Structures are given as C-alpha cells and as structure tokens.
Amino acid sequence: MCIFRIGRHEIDVEDITNFTVKSVSKRAKLVTKHKTFESIHQDLGLVVCGLDSVVARRWMNSMLVSLYVDPPNKQIPLIDGGTEGFKGNARIIIPGKSACIECTLNLYPPQVNFPLCTIAQTPRLPEHCIEYVRMMQWPAETPFGKDIDGDNPEHIQWIFEKALERGSQYGISGITYRLTQGVVKNIIPAVASTNAVIAAACATEVFKLVSGCAPIMNNYMVFNDADGIYAYTYEQEKKKDCMACSLESQIITLREESTLRELIDYLIESPVYQMRSPGVTMVTAEGRNKTLYMKTLREHTEANLSKSLKDLGVREGTEVNVTDVTSLLPCILKIYFDSPMTS
Amino acid sequence: IQIKISLFKMSLTDSCPNSPNSAVISNEKSKRYDRQLRLWGDHGQAALELSHVCLINATALGTEILKSLVQPGIGGFTIIDWESVTEEDVGNNFFLTVDQIGQNRGQAATNLILELNPDVNGKCIDEQLTSILASPDASGMFKRFNIVIANGLNEKLLSQLSSYLWDLSIPLIICRSYGLVGHIRIQIKEHCVIESHPDSSLDDLRLDRPFPGLVKYMNEQNIETMDKATFTHTPQLVFLYKALERWRQDKGDGLPMSRMEKAEFKANLEESLRKKLSSYSNGEYSDAENIDECLKAVNTALVPTKIPSNIVELFSDEACQKLETPSKFWIMVRALKDFVNKEGMKALPVRGSLPDMHSDSERYVSLQNTYRHQATLDADAVYKHVLRILDERGWSHNLVTEADVRFFSKNAHALRLQRGTSYAAEIALKTDVQTLGCLLEDPDSDAVFYVLLRAADRFETEYGSYPGSLEVDVDVGRLKCVLVRLLSEWGLSSVSIKDEYIHEFCRYGASEIHSVAAFVGGCAAQEVIKIVTHQYVPVDNTIIYNAMHQTILSLKM
Numbered sequence: 001m002c003i004f005r006i007g008r009h010e011i012d013v014e015d016i017t018n019f020t021v022k023s024v025s026k027r028a029k030l031v032t033k034h035k036t037f038e039s040i041h042q043d044l045g046l047v048v049c050g051l052d053s054v055v056a057r058r059w060m061n062s063m064l065v066s067l068y069v070d071p072p073n074k075q076i077p078l079i080d081g082g083t084e085g086f087k088g089n090a091r092i093i094i095p096g097k098s099a100c101i102e103c104t105l106n107l108y109p110p111q112v113n114f115p116l117c118t119i120a121q122t123p124r125l126p127e128h129c130i131e132y133v134r135m136m137q138w139p140a141e142t143p144f145g146k147d148i149d150g151d152n153p154e155h156i157q158w159i160f161e162k163a164l165e166r167g168s169q170y171g172i173s174g175i176t177y178r179l180t181q182g183v184v185k186n187i188i189p190a191v192a193s194t195n196a197v198i199a200a201a202c203a204t205e206v207f208k209l210v211s212g213c214a215p216i217m218n219n220y221m222v223f224n225d226a227d228g229i230y231a232y233t234y235e236q237e238k239k240k241d242c243m244a245c246s247l248e249s250q251i252i253t254l255r256e257e258s259t260l261r262e263l264i265d266y267l268i269e270s271p272v273y274q275m276r277s278p279g280v281t282m283v284t285a286e287g288r289n290k291t292l293y294m295k296t297l298r299e300h301t302e303a304n305l306s307k308s309l310k311d312l313g314v315r316e317g318t319e320v321n322v323t324d325v326t327s328l329l330p331c332i333l334k335i336y337f338d339s340p341m342t343s
Numbered sequence: 344i345q346i347k348i349s350l351f352k353m354s355l356t357d358s359c360p361n362s363p364n365s366a367v368i369s370n371e372k373s374k375r376y377d378r379q380l381r382l383w384g385d386h387g388q389a390a391l392e393l394s395h396v397c398l399i400n401a402t403a404l405g406t407e408i409l410k411s412l413v414q415p416g417i418g419g420f421t422i423i424d425w426e427s428v429t430e431e432d433v434g435n436n437f438f439l440t441v442d443q444i445g446q447n448r449g450q451a452a453t454n455l456i457l458e459l460n461p462d463v464n465g466k467c468i469d470e471q472l473t474s475i476l477a478s479p480d481a482s483g484m485f486k487r488f489n490i491v492i493a494n495g496l497n498e499k500l501l502s503q504l505s506s507y508l509w510d511l512s513i514p515l516i517i518c519r520s521y522g523l524v525g526h527i528r529i530q531i532k533e534h535c536v537i538e539s540h541p542d543s544s545l546d547d548l549r550l551d552r553p554f555p556g557l558v559k560y561m562n563e564q565n566i567e568t569m570d571k572a573t574f575t576h577t578p579q580l581v582f583l584y585k586a587l588e589r590w591r592q593d594k595g596d597g598l599p600m601s602r603m604e605k606a607e608f609k610a611n612l613e614e615s616l617r618k619k620l621s622s623y624s625n626g627e628y629s630d631a632e633n634i635d636e637c638l639k640a641v642n643t644a645l646v647p648t649k650i651p652s653n654i655v656e657l658f659s660d661e662a663c664q665k666l667e668t669p670s671k672f673w674i675m676v677r678a679l680k681d682f683v684n685k686e687g688m689k690a691l692p693v694r695g696s697l698p699d700m701h702s703d704s705e706r707y708v709s710l711q712n713t714y715r716h717q718a719t720l721d722a723d724a725v726y727k728h729v730l731r732i733l734d735e736r737g738w739s740h741n742l743v744t745e746a747d748v749r750f751f752s753k754n755a756h757a758l759r760l761q762r763g764t765s766y767a768a769e770i771a772l773k774t775d776v777q778t779l780g781c782l783l784e785d786p787d788s789d790a791v792f793y794v795l796l797r798a799a800d801r802f803e804t805e806y807g808s809y810p811g812s813l814e815v816d817v818d819v820g821r822l823k824c825v826l827v828r829l830l831s832e833w834g835l836s837s838v839s840i841k842d843e844y845i846h847e848f849c850r851y852g853a854s855e856i857h858s859v860a861a862f863v864g865g866c867a868a869q870e871v872i873k874i875v876t877h878q879y880v881p882v883d884n885t886i887i888y889n890a891m892h893q894t895i896l897s898l899k900m
Contacts, residue, residue, distance in 0.1 A: 085382055086869070086879070090893070122576065124707040125699055170704040171712075178373075182381065189381035192414040193872070196407065196865030203858035204523075204890050214523055217893040225869050226540060227880040229527075231888070231895035 041067060046077040046209060048202055054108055055276065055326055058244075061093065061101035062328040065245045068095035079205050081198040085189045086226040088198040091219060091236070092205050095245065098219045099236040102244035102327075106271040126167060126174040130183045133162040150185035159184060197223060243273070243331050249319065253336045260292055260312060261305040263335075267322065275324040282320040284313055292320070309335065372416075379415050387876040388416065392462075394875040395419045397488040399472060399504075400426070400495035401452035403855050404520040406438040407864025408492055409456050412871060419464035420456075421488070424449030425471045435857040472500055476507055489875050490514040492867065498770055498800040505530060505767040514874055517766055518867045521799070522851025524792045525863035525888030528900070529870060529881055530766050533662075535672040536759040537751055538878045544757065547694035550584055551598050551647050554693065556713045561585070564706075571623040578702035578710055579637035583644055586612045598645050609641045633701040648690050650683065651756060658683070660760070669738050675751045676758070678728035682721070685728075692721030692752040722752040761883045764900065770800075774900045776833045782898065783838045789887045789896035791840055795848045796887075798826040811849030818849045859890045 047064065051057050057080060064076050078093040080101070093100050118124070119132045138148055138159065149155050160180040167175045181187065201221060208214045220236040223229075241248045254263065260280065267275045279294035292312055293301045304312060314320065314335050322331045368376075368385040380388055394417055398405050401424045409420055426448045433439050436452070443451040449467035457465050468475070475481055485491065491508055493501065493515060501517060508515045508530070515530040549557060561584045569577065590599065590608060599608040616634045621627055657663060658680040662673045683689060695718025697711045726748040733740055764774050782790035802810050802818075802825045810818040823845050830838050866886070873881045887896045 118701075122703050122707075124702060124704055124711075171708045172704070178377070178381070181377075187378070187381065190378040191382055191869070192379075193411040193865045193869035196411050196868070197862050200858045200861035200865060201893055204856075204862065204893075207856070207858055208891075214891045217891075221893040225866060225879075226542065228882045228897055229866055229870075229886050229895055230897075231893065233893040 041074070041076070042072075044076050046079065046206065048206060049078065049080045050199065050202075051080075051082075054105075054274075057101050058105075058326045059328065062244050062326075064093075065095045065100055065102075066329050069245070069247070077209060079202045079209075081202045083190065083194045083198050085191065086194055086224060088194050088223040090198050090201040090205070090217075090221045090223070092209075092216055093219070099238045100242065100245040103239035103242045104220075104236055105274055108274075123166065123170055123172060126163070126172055126176075126179055127183055129163040129166040129170070129172055129175055130159065130180050132166055133159045134184055137162055148184065150181070156181050156184060194223070194225070197225075244327060244329075249332045249334050251334045251336065253338055254309065256310070256337050257308050258337075259306055259308050263309060264293065264305070267324075275322070275326055278322045278324040280320050280322055282312075282314065282318060285315075310337075376416060383872075383876050383878050387878050390876045391872060392416055392418050394489040395421070395464075395487060396871060396875075397421045397423060397485070397491045399423045399491070399493040401436075401438070401449045401467075402432075402495045402520075403436040403857050403860040404494050404518060404864050404867075405492070406436055406452050406456060407861045408494075408518070408868045408871070409452075410438075410459060411865050411868030413456055413459045413463045413465075415872070416460060416462060417871075417875075420466075422449035422453055422465070422467040423470070423472060423475065424452075424467060425469055435855055435860070437857075472496070472504065476503065481507075482511060485511060485513055488513060490516065490871055492516045492518065492871065494518050494520075497803050499804060501800075502767045502770045505765050505770075509765040509767065515766070516867055516870060518863055519796070520855050520860035520863045521796060522848070522854055522856065523859060523890040524796070524851070525859055525866075525886075525890065526793070526796055527863060527867050527870065527882065527886050527888075528766055528769075529763065529874075529884045531761065531763045531874065531881070531884075534761040534763075534874065534877075534881060536761075536877055536880060537672070537754050539754070539757045539759045539880050540878065541757045545643060545646055546698050547648070547691075547696070547756070548580065548644055549648055549690075549693060550580070550587055550644060552688075552690065553584070554717045556717050557584075560710060560713045561588075566619065571620075573703075574619065574623070575631045575633060576701070576703040576706070577633055578700050578707055579633045579640060580644070580700065580710065581706075582612065582616060582633070582637045583640065586615070587645070598647055605642065605645070608645075609638060612641065613638055636701055650689070650691055653760075654691070654756065654758060657758065657760060666732070666736070669736075669742055671743055671747065674729060674732055674738075674743055675725070675748060677732055678725050678748070679751070679755055681728040681732075682725045686724040687721065691755045692725055693717040694753055694756065695719070696753075718753065719749075722749045725752050759880050761881065763884050769900045772832055776835065776900075778898055779833070779900070780835050780838065782896070783835065786839075786841055789889045789892075789894060790898065791844050792889065793885070793887050793896075793898070794826070794830070794838075794840060795822075795844060798822060798829050799848060799853065801825045801829055809853035811852035812854075815849045815852070819846055822849060856890075859888075862890065863888055 047060065049057060049060055051060070061078065064078050067073075068075050075095055075097075078095070079090070080093065081090040082088065092098065114128060114131055119128050119135065123129050123132060134148065143158050144155065148159070156177065160175070160177045163175050163180055167173065201223070205216055208216050217233045218235050219233070221231060221233040223231045238245065240246060241250060243250060252263075252266075254266075264278055264280065267273045267278045277295050279296075280292040281294070282290055282292060284290050290313070291297060291301055292304050316336055318335050320333050320335060322333055324331070368380070368388060372388070373380065376388060383391075396412060396417060396419075398409055398420060399422075401422050405422070409422075412420065424447065428439050428443045428446050428448045428451050430444060432448060433441050433444065438452040438455040439448065440451075440455075447467065447469045449469060453465050453467045457463065475484070485508065491504075491513060493504060494517070496504065505515060505517070509532070512532050514534075517526075517528040517530065519526045553561070561581060564577065564581045564585070566574065566577070566581070566585060586608065587598070591597075599605045613634075616637065617628070620629060620631055620634065657676050660676075662670070663676050663680060666673055666677050679691070683691065693714060695715045697714050700707070702710075726745050729743050729748055730740065733742060768774050779790055779793070782788045783794070799810055799822070802822055805825065806821065810822040823842075826840060826845065830836055866888070870881050873879045882897065883899055885898045885900050887898070888894075889896070
C-alpha cells in the first residue's frame with residue numbers, strides 16, 4: 001500500500017497531473033515523481049490531501065470517485081484536511097459509500113463581492129481603496145510594465161501608496177501595507193498549531209484505516225480553538241444527486257428563452273456547481289455530436305452564446321454534456337423548461 | 344457588474360486595533376510571521392517573543408508542543424528531562440534519532456527543535472524534578488518561566504508540582520497522550536483577557552439611546568428633500584433612526600420589542616421607504632440596495648443597548664471592589680465601572696466601529712467618524728477615572744497608559760475572566776464532580792476516558808506501572824477494582840463503566856502514538872500562546888480528546 005501526500009503549495013488543477021511528492025520531514029522518504037496520476041493509481045491504498053484550493057480537491061475527488069464508479073472499480077479512500085486561522089476540518093471519503101467533496105460543495109463559504117460602483121464611485125472601507133488601485137489604477141497606469149505579482153514587495157508598496165492617496169481623498173483611514181497585501185493576495189491567516197492538529201487528525205485516520213486498530217471517524221470533523229477548544233465529528237450524508245458520486249443525471253430547469261450564455265453563467269455562479277469555464281456539447285436529434293460552446297473552440301462557438309437553447313436544438317429532457325476543470329468526468333445535464341409564467 | 348473578491352473576515356484594522364504597546368516589528372519578521380501576525384498582531388508577537396516556557400519531559404507530546412511554539416517564535420524554552428533516549432522513543436518522536444540512544448533525552452531533542460527557528464533560545468536541565476523542587480533556588484528558577492508544561496509525570500509528582508506552581512501563581516498545563524485518548528488540563532489562578540476576538544458581536548449602534556453627535560448627524564439628514572441619488576445612497580441607519588423617532592412620538596421611549604411590534608415597525612418602514620422611492624419614478628416600483636439592507640437590519644439594529652451580564656459580574660467582583668493590588672486589568676475594570684455609573688449612564692463606552700453599508704462615501708465616513716468621536720470621548724472619560732483611581736492609591740501613572748485605556752474601552756464588551764483550581768486539589772478529590780456525574784449518565788460519553796485516566800494514575804501509584812503496560816489480562820481486573828473505588832470516593836458509585844472501555848484502556852498500555860500526541864500537542868501549544876499573549880480564550884479548564892471519534896469534550900474540574 002502506498003500513501004501519498006500532496007504538497008501544501010497552491011496547485012492549480014493543471015499542475016495536479018504533474019505533481020511531485022515532497023518529503024514531510026527530513027526523515028520521510030521521497031517516494032516517487034510521476035508524470036500522471038493515472039499511471040500510479042494501481043499502487044494506491046489511499047490518498048491524503050493537504051491542498052490549498054477547492055478546485056484541486058474537486059479534481060482529486062472526481063478522480064477517485066471515477067476509479068470506483070468505472071473500471072477498475074477500486075475504492076481508494078481520500079482523507080482531506082483544511083485550515084483557516086484557528087479553524088480546521090478533516091474528513092474521510094470512501095468513494096461510493098460516504099459523502100464526497102462534491103456532495104458538500106455548497107458548504108464552502110461564499111465569496112464576498114464588492115460591487116464595482118462602490119469601488120469606483122463610493123468607497124467606504126480601506127479594502128475598497130485597495131481594490132480600486134488593484135482593478136483600475138494598475139491596469140491603467142501599468143507601473144513596472146507587467147501584471148501584479150503579489151509576492152513582489154515593490155508591487156504591493158505601489159498599490160499601498162496609491163491606496164493611501166485614494167483613502168485620503170475620501171477621508172478613509174486604516175489602509176496598511178499588511179492589509180494591502182492581504183487583499184491583493186487573498187491571504188488567509190495561518191498558524192502552526194492548527195495545521196499540526198489537522199495534519200495529526202488526518203494521520204491518525206490513515207493509521208486507523210491501514211492498521212484496523214480502531215474505527216475510523218464518521219466522517220467530517222470540525223475544529224476551532226479560538227475560544228476553548230471545540231472539535232466535533234458528524235456524519236455528512238451523501239447528496240442524492242451529487243454531480244460526482246451519484247449515478248443520477250442532473251436536472252436543470254430553465255426559462256423558456258434562456259440563452260446558452262445564461263446556462264453557462266448559472267453553472268459558474270451556482271453554489272451547487274461552481275464551475276470554472278464549462279464547455280457544453282450535445283447529441284442532436286439526428287444523433288450527431290454538436291459542440292455548443294468550448295473555450296478552446298471559441299471562434300467557432302462564440303456565436304452560440306447569445307442564442308437561445310431552444311434555437312440550438314435543446315428540447316424538453318435533452319441531455320447536454322458539460323466538461324470543466326472541476327471534474328474529471330463530464331457532467332450530464334438534463335434540461336427542462338419552465339412555463340413562461342414561473343420564474 | 345460584480346467583482347468576486349474573497350475577503351478574510353478578520354480585517355486587521357478591526358481585530359487588532361491600535362496596540363497599546365505600539366510594538367514595532369522588523370520587516371524581516373513581518374514577512375516571516377505574516378500569516379500568524381494577522382491573528383494576534385505585532386503586540387501579540389512581541390509578547391510571544393518575550394516568553395519563556397518550561398517543558399517537563401521531551402516525549403513525543405512534549406516535543407510536538409515545543410514544535411508549535413518554536414515555529415511561531417516563542418522567546419525560549421527550558422526542557423527538564425532526566426531520562427535517556429530509548430529505542431521506543433525513537434519510534435514515535437521525530438526529534439530523536441537512532442544515534443542518540445542512551446543520551447539524555449531532553450538534550451537530544453533540544454538540538455533538533457532549535458533547528459526549527461534560529462531566533463529561539465533553548466536549553467535542557469538533566470536533573471530529577473524532585474531534586475529540582477527541593478533545591479533552594481527552585482522558586483527563583485521557576486519564576487523566570489511564563490508557563491510550565493508537564494507531561495509524563497506520575498500522579499504523586501504531578502500533585503507536588505501542581506501545588507508548588509499554584510503557590511507561586513505560575514500557570515501550569517498538564518497534558519498527556521495515552522493510546523487513542525488525550526487530556527489537557529489548564530491550571531491558572533486568574534486569567535484576564537481583554538482581546539478575546541469574539542467570532543461575532545452585535546454592532547454597537549446606540550439607536551435606542553443616541554449620543555449627541557449621532558443626534559446632530561441624523562438631524563442634518565432630511566429625507567423629504569432628498570433627490571433620488573441622495574436617497575438611494577443614504578446609509579440605512581438613517582432610515583432606521585428616523586423611523587424609530589416617528590415610532591417614539593407615538594409609543595414613547597423604548598423600542599419595538601414584541602414580535603408583533605417589530606413586524607409592524609418593519610412593515611411601516613418598508614411602506615414609507617418604497618413610497619418615497621417610487622415617488623421619484625412616478626409611482627413605478629424599483630429596488631434600492633440600502634432599503635433592502637435596512638429591512639434586513641431591523642431585527643439586529645433595534646436591540647436595546649445593554650451591558651453583557653458577564654461584564655456586570657466583573658463590576659461586583661471582589662478584585663474590582665477592593666482593588667488592593669496594582670493590576671492593570673482590575674484598575675481599568677474599576678474605572679469602567681465608575682464610567683458606567685456616571686458618564687456612561689449605565690452603558691459601556693461606545694465601541695466606535697461601524698459595519699459597512701451601502702452609502703455614498705461622504706455620509707458613511709462622516710457617520711463612522713461620529714461613532715469614533717464618541718468612542719474617543721468615552722475612552723477619555725474612562726482614562727480620567729483611571730487617573731483618579733491611581734492617585735487615590737498613590738500608584739504611578741505609568742501603570743496604565745491612555746493607549747491602554749483606549750484599547751480596553753474598545754474591547755470592553757468582550758472582556759473575559761477565568762479563575763481556576765489547582766490540579767492537586769482535583770487529584771485529592773476536592774473539586775466539584777457534579778458535572779462529571781451528569782456526563783457519565785451517558786455510558787459512552789468521553790467523560791469515561793477522563794475517569795479511566797484518573798484510575799490509571801491511581802493504578803500506577805498502587806502497582807508502580809500503568810495498566811496493560813506489563814500484562815494486559817491481569818491488569819483488567821485490577822484496573823476495574825481501582826476504578827470502582829475511585830468512583831465511590833467521588834460519590835458516584837451508581838456510575839458503571841462498560842467493560843469494553845476498561846479492556847481498551849489496558850490495551851493502550853499508556854503508549855504514546857505519535858499522531859495522537861501531535862494532535863494534543865498542537866492544542867496544548869495554542870493554549871500556551873493564548874495564555875502568554877492574553878488573546879483569545881483558553882480552555883477552562885479540561886479537555887478530553889477521543890481519537891477514535893475525533894471529538895473533544897470540555898469540562899471544568
């Protein structure tokens with residue numbers, strides 16, 4: 001049996017297929033460096049993740065779920081941990097049996113939106129001033145001649161100073177270098193102790209799973225030590241129509257006149273799907289494969305975006321295939337239309 | 344168009360207000376410790392770097408605790424450890440290596456731990472704890488520690504150490520990693536927290552008792568004469584205030600309190616706002632963000648201004664009444680109390696923070712400044728009380744600075760005080776077991792493990808080894824007897840512990856599993872940080888960790 005630990009750096013989904021296993025400490029063995037995940041899964045007993053993005057987790061999850069749902073029908077447990085300041089969580093996913101990452105996708109906290117008009121016209125908070133410089137002033141003035149590099153102190157310093165100027169224009173105080181960096185890089189506070197706790201919890205689960213010495217947790221642990229110490233494990237239930245692990249097809253009901261653009265926007269913004277850049281294809285009534293929209297075929301398919309789905313040949317109950325970086329397997333959506341009177 | 348931005352909840356401007364010590368942190372440290380500075384600020388880091396901890400026994404748990412203290416930059420540590428490194432130790436401790444077998448365990452671990460952070464000082468004392476405690480300069484040595492962490496000590500030693508440190512008023516953390524179970528006990532006489540960082544607090548808006556500055560601001564807002572742009576960019580507090588004014592003309596002082604009253608208030612408010620909005624477009628319905636915000640805020644904004652009950656308790660605490668020792672915290676509590684009874688008119692100092700709300704910049708900033716100004720006035724008044732209190736006792740003005748008071752006033756609503764008991768008293772069965780008894784009514788409660796740990800300690804006192812460490816089967820029966828006796832001494836004879844738990848405990852044989860130790864270690868390290876920085880709230884006073892179910896039970900002994 002092999003245990004893999006994926007590193008704690010920001011790994012985008014494209015990178016995960018070329019990951020390297022890093023040693024946890026000086027004395028742990030550097031296991032192997034592989035080109036693709038697929039080439040090593042036959043050696044895998046279980047997977048432990050310490051990833052920094054939801055997207056990468058979803059990819060990992062869909063990989064392991066598909067290894068179970070499709071041949072070789074192998075059940076590889078996934079142990080996943082995450083931390084944020086004094087909060088953390090650890091979970092164990094047995095593909096097909098317990099809730100997977102996708103089942104609980106809507107648990108990930110929603111992102112805070114600053115309306116553009118606030119940033120541009122009515123800033124009130126120091127963050128608004130920083131965002132103004134980041135989104136508008138920087139692209140307009142292009143200091144240093146390139147894109148913002150959050151790790152470059154000169155870039156942050158420039159944004160900080162400009163943000164201070166904007167702040168003083170509106171009488172807004174509280175802009176600091178640290179805040180500027182935090183907003184630009186979307187920094188999440190972290191501390192050694194919480195990381196140690198969650199890592200330890202994951203390691204204990206691996207130990208129990210591999211040795212059988214005690215029951216594994218069932219199945220989602222929440223941890224918070226800001227006020228006393230709180231840790232509780234509850235059984236997260238599978239979502240009946242989960243996109244990744246249930247075999248049911250997804251049903252979407254749209255307005256009669258919905259355009260392809262609206263469908264795609266929905267798939268991106270909905271807390272249920274949270275896709276990045278979906279590509280949509282369908283099988284026409286004549287049985288032919290038709291690409292409705294694909295980023296890589298943008299020139300050919302862009303025109304379809306503004307067309308209504310009905311015009312594109314979608315009828316009641318038509319199944320469309322949606323591919324996206326967030327999932328290994330395409331998602332099958334069954335489309336239905338509301339009557340014009342319902343929203 | 345909406346821009347998606349992720350904003351971590353703790354903006355540094357709110358969670359770490361102007362630090363009283365205005366600690367200046369170097370650029371290099373600011374970068375290295377950036378992620379944790381966002382949690383406890385430069386002043387918290389300074390407190391951490393000034394701290395020196397004492398760890399007794401460099402076991403897996405001990406070293407894991409130190410790891411999570413050394414990495415964030417604790418000032419220094421001293422390990423007291425008189426054991427030698429064994430093969431077993433190397434098997435569960437990342438900080439001990441095979442070539443160190445036979446060497447002093449504390450010294451062996453110290454070297455590798457120090458590699459984690461070159462700024463940290465560390466040393467080891469290879470001497471039996473009993474002889475250290477008996478030596479004449481023991482108290483001098485221990486007084487240099489901000490906190491002592493003890494693990495791997497038997498009950499007799501633990502009791503002795505606990506009494507000793509209790510008398511010296513030095514905080515002690517007792518912890519253990521025992522098979523698939525963990526235990527942390529905090530022993531601290533009195534711990535005061537000004538910066539508790541509550542997860543969420545109700546805003547301090549004072550709509551029910553507006554201060555003069557707020558009244559003036561509101562009087563300058565005339566909704567009737569506003570054009571559409573001004574109306575749709577009016578901060579929603581203005582709407583609430585005006586509506587409340589109208590409500591009071593009818594119903595007198597106070598606030599809508601009952602469900603019906605609130606619903607009626609909200610309905611009237613909505614009607615008048617929508618009417619005004621549609622008047623700009625010939626009666627056509629349209630949306631406005633500030634109206635939506637306003638209606639959502641009705642329930643939380645119209646909460647009467649009240650002093651939290653635990654703060655009121657502080658005012659009647661003996662330490663506040665008598666004020667015999669020059670304690671910064673209690674001097675400020677007393678000044679706060681005097682403020683509340685005088686200028687505050689039964690309310691705490693205005694906090695001064697305003698939540699964001701849809702508004703034009705000018706009126707939002709102006710409104711925010713109104714709150715800030717009152718907060719400054721209130722803090723000034725508290726400071727005057729502080730000076731008077733200091734003068735009355737002939738104490739130096741340097742004890743409490745103006746910055747201290749400003750900081751305190753802003754956090755006055757979230758102060759936390761903890762008072763504890765000694766572990767020696769707990770061992771001697773002098774602490775309250777009522778809660779324990781209630782928990783044990785559930786035969787599968789994690790409290791069972793607390794009882795078993797105590798029984799295991801008793802077992803060791805009687806038999807010289809821990810249950811199951813030498814022989815499992817014989818010890819099961821012995822542990823059971825010890826257990827029954829212990830429960831009876833507690834007055835909990837009716838409680839029965841399932842046999843399977845007793846067997847399980849013997850199976851553990853007091854072994855230390857590394858990942859369990861690492862979990863407990865991370866928790867204990869953070870408790871140390873909370874105590875030395877006086878930020879966030881420590882455990883009060885015991886937790887039991889169950890690594891099988893991944894749960895934690897908190898209890899106060």
